[in-house]
Amino acid sequence: MSTQNLDRTFSIAPMLDWTDRHYRYFARIMSKQALLYTEMVTTGAIIHGKGDYLEFNEPEHPVALQLGGSNPQDLATCAKLAAERGYDEVNLNVGCPSDRVQNGRFGACLMAEPELVAECVDAMKQVVDIPVTVKSRIGIDDQDSYEFLTRFIDVVSASGCEEFTIHARKAWLQGLSPKQNREIPPLDYDRVYQIKKDYPQLNISINGGVTSLEQAKVHLEHVDGVMVGREAYNNPYILAEVDQQLCGIDAPVVTRQQVIDQMLPYIERHLSSGGKLHHITRHMTGLYQGIPGSRSWRRYLSENAHKAGADTQVVLDAIAAMEQGK
Known part of the structure; x- marks a missing residue:
């Protein structure tokens, strides 16, 4: 390039x-x-x-x-x-x-x-x-x-x-x-x-x-x-x-949910190659910054992503925790 x-x-x-x-x-x-x-x-x-x-x-x-x-x-x-x-x-x-x-x-x-x-x-x-x-x-x-x-x-x-x-x-x-x-x-x-x-x-x-x-x-x-x-x-x-x-690009703005949807298969691949969930989710804690319930999202990921056997379900549960925390 x-x-x-x-x-x-x-x-x-x-x-x-x-x-x-x-x-x-x-x-x-x-x-x-x-x-x-x-x-x-x-x-x-x-x-x-x-x-x-x-x-x-x-x-x-x-x-x-x-x-x-x-x-x-x-x-x-x-x-x-x-x-x-x-x-x-x-x-x-x-x-x-x-x-x-x-x-x-x-x-x-x-x-x-x-x-x-x-x-x-x-x-x-x-x-x-x-x-x-x-x-x-x-x-x-x-x-x-x-x-x-x-x-x-x-x-x-x-x-x-x-x-x-x-x-x-x-x-x-x-x-x-x-x-x-x-x-x-x-x-x-x-x-x-x-x-x-x-x-x-x-x-x-x-x-x-x-x-x-x-x-x-x-x-x-x-x-x-x-x-x-x-x-x-x-x-x-x-x-x-x-x-x-x-940049003047005419494209739809990706939603936070779409970001999560695209991250899940990436996380799966990382886990299947022996990686740990928190290697990735530590970068995602700010995704809902400024959104009601974002603190619950951050806390849930921080407390659970490093646990043994943690997988993509933790991310889904973090979203649920955020919904409840609003």
Whole structure:
């Protein structure tokens, strides 16, 4: 799939422990257009790990692999594997602020090394035909001037990177946890808008603090795409109108019940291959967010999905509990 065919209007952020293949399958039922991202996977895990870190479900397309790393050769190896497996894009993480990431010299600290990022992008582009993209912050620590950001964009785009997703907060690498880094540094949307103005030839997506499709529409007046993280996870039914409201697709909006109906056979297949119910239902607890009885739905799933022998009946019983709880 070429860059031109990837609709970047709306994407779901890579979120560790959250955007696994089960969540992505669930999300795809609600939006056919949203670009989905894997959790960040380190090059070390792919190259040396025991498990299959590249597994995804065919219906997830379009789906991008987010890589964490800073060794150009290792990133090229992983990008090539990703392309061979059928991923539609490879994304380099230059935004994660955690200590573990800094110790491995990747994530947000790489913003201070744009030449290395450019080298990484170039190495990946040499071996794949799919887009190689970058997700960054607007700055790190005291390096948070507009000039710092434009220098990063200048150097990295010169390596052939045409797509950037920018989280509109800087990252504090010292003293703040990853969770605090998502909330404490102030959002500066105007800075991302200005990047798009100054680099009209690049595809610029904005990320950070977006909680509604109405907000997404406002951003899309200034940038090419909007990436939504926590809201798409905690209130997943927001995805049900993405195609119609943001992407101009004339299609009926899927109902919550239809989402459940499509998830049940997927759950059955997962269980029959030795998987556990809660691997999937943990991603579904927010489906009825804002609906009367939703608390009963959440509680029933949370209390029963991990029990021995739990199967699809638990989901049906959770719906019944919700009906009673209204």
